[in-house]
Amino acid sequence: MSDYAVRITRLNYSYPDGTRALENVDCDIRTGERVALVGPSGAGKSTLLLHLNGILKGSGTVRIMGQTVADGDLAFIRKQVGLMFQDPNDQLFCPTVQEDIAFGPLNLGVPAAEIPARVEKALRDVMLDHSYAGRTAHHLSHGERKRVALACVLAMEPSILALDEPASNLDPGTRRHLIELIAALPATLVLGTHDLEMAIDLCPRTIVMDGGKIRADGETRLLFADAELMAKHGLEVPLSLRGNHR
Amino acid sequence: MKHSFVDRFAELESPLHLLDARTKLIGFIALAAAVLYIPPGNSVAFFAAFFLLAIFAGISQIPLPYIVGRTLVILPFVLLAALAAPWGGKDGWTRLAVLVLRSTLCLLVLILLTNTTRFVELLRGLRKLGCPRILVVNLSFLYRYIFVLSDEIMRMRQARDSRRVGRVAISTEMKTLGSMLGTLMVRSFERADRLYQAMVSRGFSGEFPVAAPRSFSWRDLAFIAVVALFIAATVYL
Amino acid sequence: MHIPDGFLTNRIALSMDVLSGATVLLAAHRLKLESAMRLIPMMGVFSSFVFAAQMLNFPVFGGTSGHLVGGALVGILLGPMAGLLTMATVIIAQALFLQDGGLVALGANLFNIGAVSVLIGYTVYRLFGSPEAKGKRLSAAGFVAGWFSVVVSAAACALELGLSGAVPLKVGLPAMAGYHAVIGLVEGGLTAGVLSFLVRARPDFLKKEAAPRFGFWDGVGGLILVAIPLAFLALAGSSSLPDPLQALLPEPVAGAVEQESILSPGRADDLNRVLLYIGILVVGAIALLAARRLTSRGRPS
Numbered sequence: 001m002s003d004y005a006v007r008i009t010r011l012n013y014s015y016p017d018g019t020r021a022l023e024n025v026d027c028d029i030r031t032g033e034r035v036a037l038v039g040p041s042g043a044g045k046s047t048l049l050l051h052l053n054g055i056l057k058g059s060g061t062v063r064i065m066g067q068t069v070a071d072g073d074l075a076f077i078r079k080q081v082g083l084m085f086q087d088p089n090d091q092l093f094c095p096t097v098q099e100d101i102a103f104g105p106l107n108l109g110v111p112a113a114e115i116p117a118r119v120e121k122a123l124r125d126v127m128l129d130h131s132y133a134g135r136t137a138h139h140l141s142h143g144e145r146k147r148v149a150l151a152c153v154l155a156m157e158p159s160i161l162a163l164d165e166p167a168s169n170l171d172p173g174t175r176r177h178l179i180e181l182i183a184a185l186p187a188t189l190v191l192g193t194h195d196l197e198m199a200i201d202l203c204p205r206t207i208v209m210d211g212g213k214i215r216a217d218g219e220t221r222l223l224f225a226d227a228e229l230m231a232k233h234g235l236e237v238p239l240s241l242r243g244n245h246r
Numbered sequence: 247m248k249h250s251f252v253d254r255f256a257e258l259e260s261p262l263h264l265l266d267a268r269t270k271l272i273g274f275i276a277l278a279a280a281v282l283y284i285p286p287g288n289s290v291a292f293f294a295a296f297f298l299l300a301i302f303a304g305i306s307q308i309p310l311p312y313i314v315g316r317t318l319v320i321l322p323f324v325l326l327a328a329l330a331a332p333w334g335g336k337d338g339w340t341r342l343a344v345l346v347l348r349s350t351l352c353l354l355v356l357i358l359l360t361n362t363t364r365f366v367e368l369l370r371g372l373r374k375l376g377c378p379r380i381l382v383v384n385l386s387f388l389y390r391y392i393f394v395l396s397d398e399i400m401r402m403r404q405a406r407d408s409r410r411v412g413r414v415a416i417s418t419e420m421k422t423l424g425s426m427l428g429t430l431m432v433r434s435f436e437r438a439d440r441l442y443q444a445m446v447s448r449g450f451s452g453e454f455p456v457a458a459p460r461s462f463s464w465r466d467l468a469f470i471a472v473v474a475l476f477i478a479a480t481v482y483l
Numbered sequence: 484m485h486i487p488d489g490f491l492t493n494r495i496a497l498s499m500d501v502l503s504g505a506t507v508l509l510a511a512h513r514l515k516l517e518s519a520m521r522l523i524p525m526m527g528v529f530s531s532f533v534f535a536a537q538m539l540n541f542p543v544f545g546g547t548s549g550h551l552v553g554g555a556l557v558g559i560l561l562g563p564m565a566g567l568l569t570m571a572t573v574i575i576a577q578a579l580f581l582q583d584g585g586l587v588a589l590g591a592n593l594f595n596i597g598a599v600s601v602l603i604g605y606t607v608y609r610l611f612g613s614p615e616a617k618g619k620r621l622s623a624a625g626f627v628a629g630w631f632s633v634v635v636s637a638a639a640c641a642l643e644l645g646l647s648g649a650v651p652l653k654v655g656l657p658a659m660a661g662y663h664a665v666i667g668l669v670e671g672g673l674t675a676g677v678l679s680f681l682v683r684a685r686p687d688f689l690k691k692e693a694a695p696r697f698g699f700w701d702g703v704g705g706l707i708l709v710a711i712p713l714a715f716l717a718l719a720g721s722s723s724l725p726d727p728l729q730a731l732l733p734e735p736v737a738g739a740v741e742q743e744s745i746l747s748p749g750r751a752d753d754l755n756r757v758l759l760y761i762g763i764l765v766v767g768a769i770a771l772l773a774a775r776r777l778t779s780r781g782r783p784s
Contacts, residue, residue, distance in 0.1 A: 360582070
């Protein structure tokens with residue numbers, strides 16, 4: 001059992017049409033660490049996240065909890081890595097919330113008798129009342145859908161959470177709720193986001209990506225306060241770190 | 247498009263709603279077939295069928311205006327088909343009426359079936375009756391995404407209409423329709439891709455897990471008994 | 484056209500129920516064997532696409548309106564098995580959600596609008612086009628496929644109604660086929676249009692791996708599946724008990740020969756003639772497919 005949750009070595013990936021998406025990415029994340037993944041649009045953040053659970057396969061090695069992500073045993077990898085996509089509409093595809101949350105655990109082989117309890121717990125974890133179980137995804141607000149999508153991932157009890165823009169398009173109150181939710185989770189966290197303030201809130205460490213390469217990797221506040229670095233990669237120094245705000 | 251057009255009254259709690267979906271599927275279909283087997287001369291049987299359906303409709307607590315409204319919407323199509331049939335000879339009108347009546351009775355059965363069963367339950371019932379899993383999964387996706395698609399269509403229509411003044415030539419209409427369909431299709435492909443990624447991320451490997459079973463109750467037996475009695479009655483009387 | 488309950492004799496309705504059931508089970512089974520995991524979300528999303536698309540009406544003939552059926556399109560894009568299941572889903576949903584089409588008549592509707600349109604559309608497309616087709620070839624093949632899918636589907640519907648006596652074949656077949664020959668132009672146009680749009684916008688969608696292969700013997704098997712219930716109906720012939728529907732229809736009036744139900748004893752040669760035409764079509768299609776297969780140069784089977 002390694003104490004590295006994620007080890008990525010010399011990862012390269014190009015899309016089918018030839019565009020280079022990831023170039024020589026090397027990255028190690030310890031168990032329990034919380035890392036933010038930031039960068040301009042098209043930097044490769046989402047692409048990298050998709051490599052964590054084997055949806056995309058590049059050349060190079062990706063190891064999750066010591067095991068290499070290879071075509072063979074993806075079941076283990078997908079149990080370990082809970083990937084949450086940006087658009088909840090694509091993740092809520094069952095007629096009811098209950099079935100959506102149950103989908104993951106059932107695929108993992110959790111006995112049918114234990115499913116209701118898992119669903120209840122997942123709803124509680126995302127602070128949704130258990131009456132949500134019978135509702136259809138379409139009738140929920142965007143914020144509620146985001147929380148249900150997170151519940152779907154949490155129900156599988158992954159050891160690594162890979163979240164792609166978890167708080168996008170949310171009103172400030174819901175966003176704050178979600179940040180508190182994520183803060184309370186014990187899993188290793190890889191957070192792909194444009195929301196730099198959220199990155200400061202949740203992740204002591206940040207990786208800056210640009211053009212498919214890792215450009216910086218270090219302490220979040222230090223990186224974000226570096227105006228030159230931020231400007232060079234299409235980012236800005238977050239408000240909370242500017243000059244006389246601290 | 248009203249978003250709850252399918253399940254509007256399926257959330258009610260009448261005795262019919264509480265029946266297992268399998269019972270209703272088998273029972274109502276058998277009832278429809280029975281109606282179609284009644285010889286046209288047997289008015290008693292027709293009235294008995296109508297009576298039985300009226301009782302069921304009453305028990306179901308589905309609002310009468312809705313049932314009547316729904317029937318009236320479908321009726322024109324039935325009439326159209328009926329008028330295409332060969333008529334003439336004696337009692338032409340009576341026989342036409344009987345034809346329409348048969349069709350309407352079966353329509354009532356369908357309305358009752360779909361409005362007393364939550365769609366999710368209906369799917370589960372179909373699955374347990376041996377319907378191929380893939381068909382049930384497709385129906386489930388259709389139900390889930392039809393609202394999303396109809397919203398997209400509505401927005402496209404609004405966009406199209408706000409850029410249009412007065413009457414439009416058929417060829418332009420066609421071209422626009424073609425673009426709308428093409429765009430919808432591209433979005434469908436992309437959605438399918440993302441869906442696949444989401445499913446696979448949650449451990450999907452081609453097989454769908456089985457849901458927990460539901461139990462029968464005395465109500466199911468009672469319903470089946472009533473339907474069977476009716477069928478027997480129409481055969482022997 | 485969705486047939487409501489009560490317009491088909493029970494024998495025809497029930498044999499169509501059995502036939503559609505068998506076809507759907509077969510398609511589901513075939514899909515499983517091909518383990519087409521990627522097709523599952525595609526079928527699901529396309530089911531809702533077709534359902535929605537069928538509600539987009541365009542005006543035809545001033546009064547009526549038509550809509551895209553989509554059988555050919557779905558068959559071409561997803562392959563015949565997946566396409567069939569997609570359309571089957573749509574037909575079932577239309578019956579359940581919109582009460583469009585009867586309960587007992589579901590099998591017939593499923594067969595006409597689901598199976599026939601998809602299989603005919605796919606087969607015709609494969610005859611004139613190929614998975615790698617582009618430009619004019621793609622449009623032409625798509626157009627022809629769309630047209631045939633709608634016309635043959637309408638003919639099947641007319642055949643069922645005619646054999647039931649509900650709409651005499653002499654009236655129904657030309658009317659349905661004629662009307663749909665015009666509608667078919669739109670279907671063909673839209674099918675070709677959407678396919679061209681796709682090739683330009685996202686050519687990767689039309690790649691071969693999206694659809695499983697449809698073999699030569701699948702085609703033969705499909706055509707045999709069609710011939711069987713018709714044979715069954717012919718052999719069942721005129722039974723002693725009149726079907727309730729036929730009992731409703733008027734007695735034959737002297738001279739008004741065309742008003743008789745086609746299944747009554749005096750009309751046996753008419754039925755035979757219809758079956759002969761169908762038989763010729765079936766054999767012709769098999770011969771065509773066989774010839775094409777044998778003369779294809781490196782085209783995948």
